[in-house]
Amino acid sequence: MFDLLARVFGREESSKTVAKERLRLVLVHDRTSLSPETLEHLKDDLIRVISEYLEIDDHGFRVDVARQDDSMALVANIPVKWVKRPAP
Template sequence: MDLWSRLFTREDSSKEVAKERLRLVLIQDRASLSARTLEALKGDLLKVISEYLEIDDRGFQVDVARDHNALALVANIPILRVKRTL
């Protein structure tokens, strides 16, 4: 059934694109980070983590949350497998 849904659903629907843009605007507003800085941070994290773990980058999310007066960096990193280390 998963293959069926992949074939006949649009992954990049305008609703999902708008939802992601709004999420990024809210994150930027909460943390006072530019969208460019947040995307650069996400890219750097993805690059470093990928050296040690094979991850599903489609599910990789980085958010900034505010708890009272503190900011927290929250990452959701779907791990597919651990890479062998030398």
């Protein structure tokens, strides 16, 4: 009951959400055979390149590998704060 109340008031994530999030991360490694470390490098590099053009929110940054039919797709979700004005 306490669990339920805690969840209703948004203090605790449901265990299903935790399971999905953990699976999402573990499958990125499994599907690409990239180590967590390499993936961090990839993420950092992506952030660095994209930051040259856009102001992004690194906390919301997510990299995913999704299966689409018989191929894989690298899906990056990058929240953009604003577009940088080109230097005059």
